[in-house]
Amino acid sequence: MSDDAFAAATAAIIQAGRRMDRFGWVPATAGNISVRLPDGFVAITRSGGHKGFLDAAGVIRVDLDGRPLRAGDRPSAETGLHCGIYRRFPDAGAVLHGHSVPVTHLSRTGGDRILLEGYELLKAFPGLPTHAGAIALPVVDNDQDIPRLQAVVERRWDALAEVPPGYLIRGHGVYVWGADMPAALMRLEALEFMLACELEKRRAA
Ligand SMILES: CSCCC(=O)C(=O)COP(=O)(O)O
């Protein structure tokens, strides 16, 4: 168990929370953030704190089944969704979850996927070297039962030939992941930008 790795992950999580807060993506106590540790554990935000005002005490360790390393620690209520990503995608090193206005609004008004096409920022996603590509983000219904929600997400992944590194939960928020925190943040920022454009497009229509 490396304390250095946990300290570095904690610093990255604190910084990511501040950045997400600056954009208004983690209102109230919304959102959660995690990093996979080299020993296989996951550093993740505690439940219920404001993610823009995190300190080191706001980050704890869980195993890949979401069980806290230290008895009594209460990890994010959505820890099961983070762990589901880490279990499924060995390359995922950091996971971000936010509740922005575009994500919340578009996920409520759309169907079971949101298609993004023609955006230069699509290049931030794997396998899309030019703006000419497209990405179809799965949208799943919200559910307070996290294991049941994770099972729905997994069935959606199973049905896709290629799984994009993000999905939306209707009326709730977005999950995005990357190889490390900078990659996950870059994808989240690109995604939020494109979804904000989609919202503008609908307003103008
Ligand atoms: C007030 S937001 C409701 C819970 C939620 O959706 C969320 O993202 C934050 O939950 P956590 O347990 O990670 O603080």
Ligand SMILES: [Zn+2]
């Ligand atoms: Zn949430």
